[in-house]
Amino acid sequence: MHTSPLRDNMHMPNSLIKEIMNIAEEHEGLVPCVAAKEAGISASALVKMARRGRLERIARGVYRLPLFPASSSKYSDYHEVIAWARAGHGPPAVISHESALALYGISDVLPAKFHITIPKNSRF
DSSP states (O other): OOOOHHHHHHOOOHHHHHHHHHHHHHTTTEEEHHHHHHTTOOHHHHHHHHHTTSSEEEETTEEEOTTSOGGGSTTHHHHHHHHHHHTTTOOOOEEOHHHHHHHTTSOOOOOSSOOEEOOTTOOO
C-alpha cells in the first residue's frame, strides 16, 4: 500500500494535512495563522508543527509549508509581506509605492524594502 510522503513525514491526521495543504495552496505555500484559525487549526498547533520542522516560521503569524518552495512563484515575497501585515487580524494592507510599480511591471525600480499601505486609522 502506497502512503503519502507528506503524511509519513508529518505524522498528522489526514484531515489536518488536507487543511494545511488547502491553506498553503490558496496562499502561495504560506499558512497564515488567520487562515488556519478560520479552518479550525489553532495557533499552538502551528507552533508545534514549526518546532518539529513540519512548517517553517516566516514571520509573526505566518508559516510556510516546506513542500512549497519559496521560489515557486515570482510573487511569493509579496504574498509573505501581505500575510505578515494581516497576521493576527491586522489591518487590510496593499502593496504600494515603488513596490506596486515593480509588481505591476510599470517601473524597473527594484525597491530595497517592500512598501505597503494600511488604513490611516489603523495601529500597527
